[in-house]
Amino acid sequence: MFENFDAILLARIQFAFTIAFHFIFPAFTIGLASYLAVLNGSYLKTKDKAYLQLFNFWVKIFAITFAMGVVSGITMSYQFGTNWSIFSDIAGPVIGPLMAYEVLTAFFLEAGFLGIMLFGRDRVGPKLHMFACSMVAFGTAISATWILSVNSWMHTPDGYVLAENGQYIPVDWMKVIFTPSFPYRLAHTLTAAYLTTAFIVGGVGAWHLLKGRSDNKGVRTMFSMAMWMIAITAPLQIFLGDLHGLNTLEYQPQKVMAMEGHYESHPEGAPLYLFGIPDDEEQTLKYAVGIPKLSSLILKHDLNAPMAGLDTIPDDEQPPVAIVFWSFRIMVGIGFLMLGAAIVGLWARFRGALYDHKFLHRFMLLMGPSGLVAVLAGWITTEVGRQPYTIWKLLRTEHSASPLDAPAVGASLLAFIIVYFFVFGAGVFYILRLMSKPPKINDMGMNAEEGPIRTAGTTPAQQTQSHHSEMISSIQKEKE
Amino acid sequence: MDVSVWLANSWAFLLALAVFIYVVLDGFDLGLGVLYPFFPKEKDRDLLMNTVAPVWDGNETWLVLGGGGLFAAFPLAYGIIMPALYVPIIAMLLALIFRGVAFEFRWRTKRWKKYWDMAFIGGSTLAAFSQGIALGALLQGIKVDGRAYSGGWWDWLSPFSFLTGLAVIAGYALLGSTWLIMKTEGDVESRARKLAWGFGLATIGFIAIVSLFTPYLETEYYRRWFEMPGLFVTIPMPVIIAFITFYLFKSLNIHHHEYRPFILSILLFALCFIGLGISMYPYIIPTEVTIVEAATPFISQIFMFVGACVLIPIILGYTIYAYWVFRGKVSHDEGYH
Numbered sequence: 001m002f003e004n005f006d007a008i009l010l011a012r013i014q015f016a017f018t019i020a021f022h023f024i025f026p027a028f029t030i031g032l033a034s035y036l037a038v039l040n041g042s043y044l045k046t047k048d049k050a051y052l053q054l055f056n057f058w059v060k061i062f063a064i065t066f067a068m069g070v071v072s073g074i075t076m077s078y079q080f081g082t083n084w085s086i087f088s089d090i091a092g093p094v095i096g097p098l099m100a101y102e103v104l105t106a107f108f109l110e111a112g113f114l115g116i117m118l119f120g121r122d123r124v125g126p127k128l129h130m131f132a133c134s135m136v137a138f139g140t141a142i143s144a145t146w147i148l149s150v151n152s153w154m155h156t157p158d159g160y161v162l163a164e165n166g167q168y169i170p171v172d173w174m175k176v177i178f179t180p181s182f183p184y185r186l187a188h189t190l191t192a193a194y195l196t197t198a199f200i201v202g203g204v205g206a207w208h209l210l211k212g213r214s215d216n217k218g219v220r221t222m223f224s225m226a227m228w229m230i231a232i233t234a235p236l237q238i239f240l241g242d243l244h245g246l247n248t249l250e251y252q253p254q255k256v257m258a259m260e261g262h263y264e265s266h267p268e269g270a271p272l273y274l275f276g277i278p279d280d281e282e283q284t285l286k287y288a289v290g291i292p293k294l295s296s297l298i299l300k301h302d303l304n305a306p307m308a309g310l311d312t313i314p315d316d317e318q319p320p321v322a323i324v325f326w327s328f329r330i331m332v333g334i335g336f337l338m339l340g341a342a343i344v345g346l347w348a349r350f351r352g353a354l355y356d357h358k359f360l361h362r363f364m365l366l367m368g369p370s371g372l373v374a375v376l377a378g379w380i381t382t383e384v385g386r387q388p389y390t391i392w393k394l395l396r397t398e399h400s401a402s403p404l405d406a407p408a409v410g411a412s413l414l415a416f417i418i419v420y421f422f423v424f425g426a427g428v429f430y431i432l433r434l435m436s437k438p439p440k441i442n443d444m445g446m447n448a449e450e451g452p453i454r455t456a457g458t459t460p461a462q463q464t465q466s467h468h469s470e471m472i473s474s475i476q477k478e479k480e
Numbered sequence: 481m482d483v484s485v486w487l488a489n490s491w492a493f494l495l496a497l498a499v500f501i502y503v504v505l506d507g508f509d510l511g512l513g514v515l516y517p518f519f520p521k522e523k524d525r526d527l528l529m530n531t532v533a534p535v536w537d538g539n540e541t542w543l544v545l546g547g548g549g550l551f552a553a554f555p556l557a558y559g560i561i562m563p564a565l566y567v568p569i570i571a572m573l574l575a576l577i578f579r580g581v582a583f584e585f586r587w588r589t590k591r592w593k594k595y596w597d598m599a600f601i602g603g604s605t606l607a608a609f610s611q612g613i614a615l616g617a618l619l620q621g622i623k624v625d626g627r628a629y630s631g632g633w634w635d636w637l638s639p640f641s642f643l644t645g646l647a648v649i650a651g652y653a654l655l656g657s658t659w660l661i662m663k664t665e666g667d668v669e670s671r672a673r674k675l676a677w678g679f680g681l682a683t684i685g686f687i688a689i690v691s692l693f694t695p696y697l698e699t700e701y702y703r704r705w706f707e708m709p710g711l712f713v714t715i716p717m718p719v720i721i722a723f724i725t726f727y728l729f730k731s732l733n734i735h736h737h738e739y740r741p742f743i744l745s746i747l748l749f750a751l752c753f754i755g756l757g758i759s760m761y762p763y764i765i766p767t768e769v770t771i772v773e774a775a776t777p778f779i780s781q782i783f784m785f786v787g788a789c790v791l792i793p794i795i796l797g798y799t800i801y802a803y804w805v806f807r808g809k810v811s812h813d814e815g816y817h
Contacts, residue, residue, distance in 0.1 A: 064584045070537060071580035075573045077547050081562025082569055088562075089627055092555020093780040100552035100784050103545045104791040111541045112798045115534025116805055123805050165627070167555075169777045402563040408633040412570045419574050423581055430588040 008401045010409040011083040014416060016383075018075050020376055021420050025069030027375045030144055030190065031197025032062050033110075033137035035225075036117075040133045044126055049441065050217040057218065057439035058201075061431050063118055068427050070111075072420075083409065087390055087400035094160055094170050095150045098177065102150075106143035110136050141190065148189055152182035154391050155382070156251045168394070180251055184244040185382075191237045192378065195338060196371025198233065202226030202341075203368020204435045206361040211438075214355045218439035223364075224354060227345040234342040238335055242298075248382075249299055252392060254313045255385035258324040260295055261285040262309040269293035270307035278321040283310065285325075319387045327380040334374040341367055487785060488775035491553040492764065494788060498549055500753050502542035503611075504655065504746050509536045511656020513579055513604020514649055516597065518675055524668055525597060527810060529583065531663040534806045536583060538799055540576070552784055556627060557764045557774035563629040564622040565614045565636055572610035579603030605649060612648030616641030619759065620697050624768045640693055647686035651749065653679040658741040661732075665809050673732050676741055680732070684725055687752060691718075694759060700767050701759050713758055717751065724748055 036058055043051035077099070080088050088096075116124055116132035124132070159175025160168045170176045205223030213219045249256045257263075261273045263283045271290035279286055296305040310318050341363060348357040386392055390400045509532040519525055532539075551558045562569060582600035586593050617636035624630060657679055660672035695702040704710045728744040731737040764771045775781060 064588070067537075067580055067584045070540065071577040074540070074544060074547075074576060077544050077551075078562065078569055078573060080551060081547070081558045082566050085559035085563045085628065088551060089555050089559035092551055092558065093776040096548075096552030096555055096558075096776060097780050097784040100545075100548050101787055103541065103548045104787060104795065107541045107544055108538065108791075108795045108799070111537040112795065112802055114537050115802050119534045120805055163777070167777070170779055170783070173779075173783055402559075402566075403628050403630070404563055404566060405633055408566055412566070415570065415574055419577060423577055426585060426592075427581060430585060434588070 007404050007406040007409050008398055010406060010413055011401045011404070012397065014083060014409060014413040015079060017413070018072065018079060018416055018420070020379070021424060022069065022072040022076055023375065023379060024372055025065050025072060026140065026144070027193050027196050027372060028200060029062065029065050029069055030140040030193035031195075032058060032065065032200075033133075033140045034194070035197055035201065036062060037130075037133040037137040038225075040130055044130055050221050053218045053439050053441055053443055054222055056443040057222075057434075059118065061434050064427055064431055064434075066110075066114065068424055072424070075416075081402075082412075083402050083404070084390075084400050085402040087395065090167055090395060090400075091154075091391060092167070094157075094168050094176055095153060097170075098146055098150045098153075102143055102146035106139045106146060109142070110139035113139070144190055144193070145186060148186045149177050149179075149182055152179045152185050153177075155179075155185075155386055156181040157391055157394055168391075181244075181247055184240070184247045188237070188240045188244045188378075189375075191233055191240055192371065192375050194229065195233045195237055196375055198226045198229035199338070199341075199364075199367050199371040200369070202230060202364045203366075206364035206368070207436070208438050209355060209361045210358070210365065213438050216438055218441075220355055222439070224349075226364075227342075227349065227354065230338065231342045231346050234335075234338040238339060241332075241335065246299065248385075252386060253308065254310060254318060255324065255382070256299070257308070257310045257313070258319045258321045258385055259328040259381060260299075260307075261288070261321065261325050262295070262307060263321070264311055265307065265309040266296070267306045269297075269302075269304045270295040270299075270309075272298065276325070278325050280318070280321055317388065319385050324381055324385045327377040327384070331374050331377040331381060334370050334377070337367060337370065338374075484775070484778045484781070485772055487778065487781045488553075488772050489762075490785065491549075491775065491781060492771045494792070495546065495549045495553065496753070496757065498542055498545045500750070502539070502546055503753075504749060505539035505542060506536075507608075507652045507749070508532075508655040508659040508742075509539055510579070510604040510608050511652035511654070511659070513600050513656075514608060514653040515656050515660070515672075515675060516601045516604075518671065519668070522593070527664060527668060528660065529586070531660065531810050533583060535802060536580075538802060540580070543576075553776055553781060554764055554771070554774040555776055557769055559627070560622065560624055560629045560765060560769065561618065564631060565617055566633055568610040568613040568617065568636055572607050572614070575603045575606035575610060577603070579607060604652075608649045608652045609645040612645035613637075613641045615648065615756075616644030619644070619694060619756075619766060621767060622765050624765065640697065643686070643693065644690055647683070647690055650679050650682040650686055651752075654683045654745050655742070655749070658745045662738050662742050663808075663810055665811060673741075676732050676745075677729065680725075680728060680745075683748070684721075687721065687748075691755065698767055704758060710758075717755060721748065721751055724751070 036055055039051045039055040039058070042048070043055060113132040113135040116129065117136050120132060121129045153176055156179045157168075158179045159170060159172035161171050163169045201222055205219055205226055208216065208219040209223060245256065245259075260270070261276050261278055262270060263278075263285055269292070271288075271292045272294035273285060273288050273290040276285035276288035276290075293303045296307055297303050299305075299307070310321070341360075344357075344360050344363065345354070348354045348360050354360075388396050388398070390397050512528050512532060516525060516528065519528060547558075550561070578599040580603075582596045582603065586596035586600070589596070613636060616638070620638055620640050622629065622631065623635065654676060657672045657676035661669055661676065664672065695705045705714045724744055724747050728741060728748065731740040731744060760766055762770050762772070764774045
C-alpha cells in the first residue's frame with residue numbers, strides 16, 4: 001500500500017497527523033483550565049452556586065479532554081526520536097533543554113495538581129483546592145510558553161553556533177528562548193486558545209438557550225461569560241495576528257509571499273488577492289481576484305511599497321503555495337467571523353437581549369468549533385510556510401528524518417490513524433454528550449451521580465458527605 | 481574528574497532515577513491493568529480504578545521526563561535508540577493511549593464499559609510488554625554506524641527481549657497487587673495477596689533467568705559480573721535478593737502488614753535496576769556509545785542541571801503531597817446513595 005511513498009513523506013504525514021490531533025486538545029484545555037479556575041474563584045468569592053454548578057459541568061469535560069491531550073502528547077515527545085532522529089541529534093543541544101524544562105515546570109505541575117482539582121475539593125479545603133485549580137491553569141500556560149519557544153527557535157533561530165560534529169550548540173540561552181518571532185507567536189497562540197475555549201463554551205451555552213433553557217442560571221452565566229471573553233479577545237487577536245504577520249514578513253518573507261499568493265514581484269504596490277488557484281508548476285495564481293495595492297498597505301502601511309514575490313526565491317526554497325494560501329484564508333476568514341460574533345454579542349447585550357437573540361444563538365452554535373478550525377489552519381500556515389526547512393535556513397526537512405524503512409513508518413502511520421480516529425472519536429462523542437445535557441444545580445462534578453463514585457483514597461464518608469449534604473441543603477433552601 | 485564528565489554522569493544518574501521512579505509508579509498502575517482479568521466483578525474494577533484515578537497522570541509524566549531528559553541530555557543516544565526500538569516504542573505509545581483514555585471513558589458509558597475495560601487490560605499489558613522488550617533490546621545491543629542507527633526495524637525481536645517483556649509484565653503485576661494490599665480491604669485485599677504470591681514467584685523466576693542470560697549476551701557483561709572485582713557484587717546480589725524475597729512472601733501472609741509488601745517489591749525492582757547499571761555503565765548504548773560520548777555540550781547540560789536540581793525536589797514534594805491527600809484505603813461502600 002505504501003510502495004509509492006518514501007519514508008520521509010510518510011514521516012511528514014505521520015507528524016502532521018499526530019500533532020494536528022494533539023493540538024486540538026491543548027488548544028481547548030489551556031483556555032478551559034483558566035475558565036475553571038475563574039469559575040472556582042468566583043464561586044468562593046460570591047458563594048453563588050451557579051459558578052460551582054458550571055465548574056462541575058465543565059470539569060468533567062476538562063478531565064476527558066486533558067486525558068486525550070496527555071496521551072496524544074506522549075506520542076509527540078517520543079516522535080522526535082522515532083521519526084526525526086537526525087534532527088534530534090543536530091538540534092538536541094538547543095531545543096532539548098527547553099523541552100526538558102517544559103516537563104519539569106509544566107507537565108508535572110499540571111499532572112500533580114490535577115488529581116486534587118478533580119477529586120480533592122472535600123479533602124484539602126477550599127483554599128488549597130483553589131490553589132490546585134490555579135496551578136493546573138498556570139501549568140498549561142507555562143507548557144505553551146516552552147513549546148512555542150522551541151517552535152519559534154526553529155522558525156527564527158538565534159543564539160547558536162554550528163559545532164564540528166554537525167550539532168547546533170547554544171551560546172546565549174536568552175537569545176535561544178526569546179527569538180524574534182517568539183513573543184508574537186506566544187501571544188497569538190495563547191489568545192487563540194482562549195478564543196477557542198470561549199467559542200466552545202459560548203456554543204454550548206447557545207445550544208441550551210436554543211433548547212429554551214434560559215431560566216437555567218448556569219446556562220445564562222456561561223453564555224454571558226463566553227460573550228464577554230469573545231468581545232475582548234476577538235479584536236485583540238486580529239491585532240496580534242497582524243503583528244505576527246509583520247514579524248513573519250521580516251524574518252520569513254517567502255512564507256508571506258505564499259500566504260498572499262505573490263508569485264510575481266510587485267514593484268509598485270502589491271494587490272491583496274481574495275481568491276485564486278495557486279499553481280506552483282507555472283508559478284502563477286490562476287483566476288486571481290484581488291484588490292489593488294491593499295497588500296502593500298496592510299504589510300508595509302504604504303499603497304505603493306514594492307513587494308518581492310516568489311520569483312526572487314530559488315525554486316527549491318519555495319514552500320508549497322496552495323496549502324499555505326488557503327489555510328491562511330480559512331484562518332483569517334474565521335477571525336473576521338469571530339469579530340462579527342463579538343459585535344453582534346455586544347449589540348444584543350446592550351439591548352438587553354443576550355438570552356433571547358435567536359440569530360446570535362444560532363450563529364454561536366455554528367461557530368462553536370470554529371476556534372479549533374482556525375487554530376489548525378493557522379498552524380498549517382506557519383508550519384507548511386516554513387518548508388522546505390525544519391530549522392529555518394539551517395536544516396532541510398529531507399535531511400531531518402530517521403534512517404527508517406518506508407514500511408515501518410507506513411505501518412505505524414496506519415496504526416496511528418486507526419487508533420486516533422477510534423479512540424478520540426469516542427472521546428469527542430462522550431464530550432458532546434456531556435455538553436448536550438444542561439448544567440444541573442445538584443451536579444457534583446467528578447463524583448457524579450451517573451456511574452460509580454470516583455473519590456479515590458481513604459473512605460472520607462463524613463467528608464464527602466459534607467459536600468453532598470451541603471449541596472442538598474442548599475437546594476432545599478432555594479426551593480423554600 | 482573533568483567537570484563536563486562529572487556533569488554527564490550526574491545527568492545519567494538523574495535520568496536513571498527518573499526512569500526508576502517511572503517504573504515503580506506507572507509500574508503499579510499498569511500492573512492493575514494486568515490484574516484486571518482476575519477481578520471480573522464491575523464493583524471491584526471500579527475500586528481498582530479509584531485507587532489510582534487521582535495519581536496516574538503524575539505517574540505517567542515521569543515517562544515523559546525519561547524520554548525528554550534523554551533527548552535533552554543525550555540527544556545522540558536518543559536519536560539512535562528511538563529508531564532502533566521503533567516498533568516497541570510505537571506499540572507502547574498506542575497502548576498507553578488506550579489505557580489512558582480508559583480511565584475517563586469507562587465512567588461515561590454503560591454499554592461500552594466492558595470494552596473500555598478490555599482496552600485498559602490490553603493497553604496496560606501491551607505497554608508493560610513493550611517496555612520490557614525495549615529494555616531487552618537495549619541490553620542485547622543496537623547496531624550503530626557513525627551517529628545513526630544502522631540496523632533493521634525488526635532487530636529488537638529476540639528470545640531474550642521476549643523474555644524481558646514477560647518479566648516486566650510479571651513485575652508490574654507484583655507491584656500492582658502489593659499496591660492493592662495497601663489500598664483496599666476485605667475480599668479484594670485477600671485476593672490481591674494471593675495474586676501477589678503468584679506474580680511474586682513469577683517475577684523471581686524471571687529475575688533468575690534474565691540474570692543468568694545477560695552475562696552471555698556480551699563478553700563485556702560477563703567480564704563485569706564474573707571476574708574480579710565484579711565478583712564482589714555477583715555473590716552478594718543473589719543473597720540480598722533471596723533475603724528480600726523471603727521477607728516479601730512472609731509479609732504477604734501477615735494480615736496487618738499492609739505497606740511492607742509494596743515497599744519490599746520496590747526494593748526488588750531497585751536491586752534489578754542496580755544490576756542493570758552494573759552491566760551498562762559507562763555505556764548509554766551498551767558497548768557502542770558511552771554516557772560521555774552521547775552527552776550534549778556542557779552549556780546545555782549545565783543550563784538544565786541547575787533547573788533540575790531546584791525543580792525535581794519541588795516536584796517530588798507536591799507529588800508526595802498528592803499521594804498523601806489521597807492516602808489510606810478505598811472501600812466499596814463509600815457512597816452517596
